[in-house]
Amino acid sequence: MNALDWIVLLGTMLGIAAYGTWRTRHTDNLNTYLKGNRNTGWVTIGISVAATQASAITFLSIPGQGFESGIGFVQNYFGLPLALIIVCAVFLPIYRRLGVYTAYEYLGQRFDQKTRLLGAVFFLLQRGVQSGITIYAPAIILSTVLGWRLDLTIIFIGTIVVVYTVTGGSAAVNLTQKWQMGVIFGGMVTAFIVLLTKLPAGSLHVAGALGKLEAVDFSFSPDRRYTFWSGLFGGLFLSLSYFGTDQSQVQRYIGGAALREGRLGLMFNALLKIPMQLFILLLGALVFVFYQFQPDPPVFFNRVEWQRHIDGPDSAKFRAIDAKHAALHGERQGKLKTWMGLREGTDPGAEAAARSALIAAQNEVDAVRKEAKAALTAANPRINTKDSDYVFIGFITTQLPHGVIGLLIAVMFAAALGSKAGELNALGTTTTIDLWRHFRPLAEHDEARNVRNAKGWTAFWGVFAILFAVFVSFEENLIEATNIIASLFYGVVLGIFLVAFFCKHVRGTAVFWSALAAEALIITLFFLRNVFPALKFSYLWYNVIGCAACVLFSLLLQSLLRSGPRAAAEARA
Template identity: 30%
Template sequence: MGTLDWLIVAVYGVIVIAIGLAASGKQNNTDEYFRGSRQLPWWAVGLSIIATSFSAASLLGGPGQGYGHGFLWLQLQLGDLLGYGLVIGLFLPFFVGLNLTTAYEYLEKRFDAKTRSLGSFCFLLFVISRLGALLFGASVVVSTVTGLDLAIAILIVGIFSIVYTVTGGITAVVWTDVLQFAMIFVGIGAGIWAAINGVEGGFGALWQAAGEGDKLAVVDLSWDPDNLYSLPTALFGYGIFAFAVAGTNQQSVQRYVSCADVPSARKAILLGWFSGFIGVAATLLLGVLLFGFYSLNAGLPETVGGDGILPFFIVNQVPVGASGFLVAAIFAAAMSSIDSALHSVSTCMTVDFYDRYFAKNSKYDSLTVAKFLIIVWGILGILSAFYVASTEQDLLPFLVTYSAIFLGPLLGIFLMGILLPRVNANGAFYGTVAAVILIVIGTEIGWLGNLGIWRSALTIPTAVLLGYGISLFGGTPSRRSLAGLTIWTKEPAFKPIGRPGLEDNRDNDDEYDY
C-alpha cells in the first residue's frame, strides 16, 4: 500500500461519512429512519438489495470460485432468481401493501403477538451470529492487504460501520450501498486490468490458458444432490434457501418496504437480482483470469487458495493505485453487509419488541432507542469478531447450518400464514418451535449432517406440517385474522362493531367454515 492507495481509501471513507451526515438531517422520526418515508428511488433500493448480500466473503470467494471451478458458481444465480420470483409472487403484496416496517408485523396481523415475537427472534439469532463473522472476515482481508494488526483492522471496520449507520438511518445505508456496489465494480475492474497487463498477449492469452485448464464451463447438467455446482442442486436446493433468505430476512424486507408501492418494489427486486448476476459474473471472470495469470506466471504458492488468492494477487502483483481501489472495494463489500445487519437488528428490536411491549411506559422515544441499539450491537459485533479471531475456527459450515435452522422454519411460518387459512396462531407458534427443536437435535446427533444446502428444503415442510397438524386440534382462525392476509381471502379487513377489545387475534371469533 503506497501513499496513493491510502489516499484513495481515505477519499472513499470521507464520502461514506458525508453521505451519513447528509442523511442525518432528514431523520426526524422512525418512519424516516427505518423506511426513508418510502421515498427512496426503486433503482437505489435494488442496488442496495444486492449490495447487502455482497459481503467481503463474496468479493474474495468469487475469484476463488472462478480460479477453482470456472463459471459454474453462476448457476446459483438461477436459484436466486427462483427465490426472488417466489417472494414477488407470494410475499411482496403483503409486505408492501400492508404498510409494514418489519416482516414480522405480518405475523401478528395473521396470527398473534407471540408468533410475531418468535419470528423476529429467529431473525435476530440468525443476524447476531452472522455479524461477528462478517466483521472478522472483512478485518482479516483488510489486515492482510494493508499490513495492519488484525485487532486494529477489526476496530476500524467496526467503528466506521457503526458511525455512518447510526448517523443516517436506512437512507444512508441505501445510498452508501449504491456507492459501495459501484466501488466493488471499480475494484474488480482494477484487478482485471492488472491481470491483463501482467502477461504478454493480454486478455486473449489469459482466456486461452483458462480454456486449456477447463475453467470456461458455465453449466453442469448432472444430477448430484451433494454437488452445489450441478444445475438441479443450484436451481432447486439453493433456490429454496434463497427463498428463505429473501422472503424472511429483515435486511431484504426492509428494502422492499422502503419502496413507494408494490410495482416499485418488484422492479427493485429484479434490478437487485440482475445486478447480483453481473457482480457474481465479474468476480468469477476475475478468478478465471487469475487462473490464466498464474498458469503463465509461476508464483502462486501451493498454500494459497480459495479466498486467499485475491489478497495474494493484490499484495504481490497489483500496482500502486489499483491496490487502493481493490482495498476500498473490500471495505465497501464488508460494510454493505455490516451496516445492513446493524440497522435491521435495530429495526426489529425497536419495532417488534420495544414499541410493542415497552414504549408506552418508557420515557425514551423510539428513534433514540433505535440509534442506541445500533451502537450496542455494533460493539457486541466487534467483541464477537475478537472472539472469532481467538478461536480460529472455520465458520462457513456453521453459518450455513445456523441459517437453515432458523430461516427454514421462519419461512414455514410465513407460508402457513399466506397459503393455509386453516392454520391458527397456536399451530404456527408451537409447530415452528417443534420444528426448530427437531432440526437442532437432528443436526447434533447426525441425522441431518449430510443434507448440505438441501437442509432448508427439509426444515420448511417440517414446520408447515407440524403447524397444520397442531392447528387441527384447535379452533379455526377468526375472519379478521384472515381477511386480506392470505392469497385465498383477499377481501379487506373490517372493524367489528360493538365488540371492543379485539386487538389480539382469537382462534374462535367469526369462524370460517372449511
C-alpha cells in the first residue's frame, strides 16, 4: 500500500465513523437509542438489514469460497426470499403491534419470563460468538497487508466500532450503514471490472470446465454441504430464524415509520441477496481462472505464513513443495492452452480428452496444495491451514492498482463496521431489555440513566467480541464458521417462535423444557458427527431438525402436562 491507498482507506473508514458519532452525539432517549429514528424509511431499513448481514466475512470469505469450491454456495440462500415473505406476513406485524424493543419480549408476553430469558440467552450466546468472528475477519486483512500483530489489529478495529455504536446507538448504526453500503458496492464493482480487464477471452468456459460454475446440485445426499434441497429447506429455516428472531435483524426493521416501511425494506433484501451473493461468488471463481494464467501463483494463499516457513528451519521441505507446485502449474497451463485451442474445434473427442487431461492436471495441483497444508500442520499443529480467506485479499494487494487497493480494503472495513455495529447494538439492547430489566427495572422517569445502562451493555459486548477474537482461532472458512455457529441455535429458537404463533394451547413450561431438549439434541448431533458417519450431514439441516424437534417436543410435553395432575397449574402459567 502507498500513500494514496492509505488516504482512501483511512478517509473512508474514519470519516464514516466520525460522521455517525457526530450526528448522533446527543441521543439521550432510550426508544431512539434502541430502535432508531421513528421516521426511518424503507430504503434505509433495507440497506441497514443488508449491511448488518453483509459483514467483512461476506466480502473476504465468499470470494475464497468461490475460488475453492465454485459458486454452489449460492444454494445456501435459496430459502431466503420465502423466509422474508413469511417474516413480513407473520413476525413483523406482531412485533409492531406489541411495540416491543426485542423479539424476546414477545416470548415473555406469550409464554412466561423463563422462556423469554431462554430465547434471549440463546441469542446472546450465538451472536456474541459471531460478533468476535466479524472483528476477526477484517483483522486478518490489515495484519496480513501491514504485517501488524493480529491481536493488536483486532483491538484497533474493535475499538473504532465500539466508540460510535456506544455513542449513537441504533440511530448511528442506521445512519452509517447507508454510506458503508455505498462504499461496498462501489468497491466490489470496481474490483470486478478490473478483474475482467485482466482475464483472457473464454474465461467463463475455463471456470466451467474446472467445475467452478456448478450452481445447483439436486443430490439428496445428506452429507453434501450445499445442495438445492439443503439450501431450500435448511436455508429457509436458517433465514427465517435469522430475520424473524435474531435481534440484530429484528432491531433493524421494527423501528421504521410504519409497517409498510419494514415490509418494503425486507422485500428489498429478498430481491437483492441471491444476485449479490452470486456476483461475489462469481468474482471468486474468476479469480481462480485468473491464477490459471499467472506464471507463479502461490501454493498457499496466506503468503506471510508460507514465507515464514520458507525462511525457517524446514526451509528445504517447503522450497521443494514450492518447486513441485510450480512444475505442476506449468504442466496445467500447457494442458489449459491445448484444451482452449480445441474447444471451438470440430473434433469433440479430442476436446473431451483435452478437458479430462486438464481436470487431471488440476487435481494434481490441488494435491500439492493439500501436501503444503499437511507440511504446515506438521511444523506447527496450531496453524490455520484454511487459506481460502486469504485468496481475495491476496489478489487485491498484488494485482490491483494503487487507490483501488485502498478502496477494496475500505470495502472490507465498511462491511465490518456496519455488521459489527448492528450486532453490538442488538446485543446491548437484548441484555438491557430482557436480562437487566428483568432483575433491575428501568427507571421510568430517568431516560439518561436508562440510556447509560444500554450504552454500558453495548460496550461490554464490544469488549467480549474483541477478547473472543483475540483468543480463538477458526478452522473453517469464516463464512462457514459463522453459519455453523448460527445453525446450532437458530432452529431451536425458531421452533419456540413457531409454537408461540401457531400452537396456542402450548404453555411456557412445555416449550421451555422442549427447547432445552431440542438444543441438547442438536449439540449432541454436532459433536458426534465425526464419531458416527451416519450423523455427518450438512449443518443447514440442523436448522430443520432443531425447529422440528422443539415443536414436536412441545406438543408432546404439553399433552403430558395437560393430562397429569399439574394440568390446572400449567393452564394458569
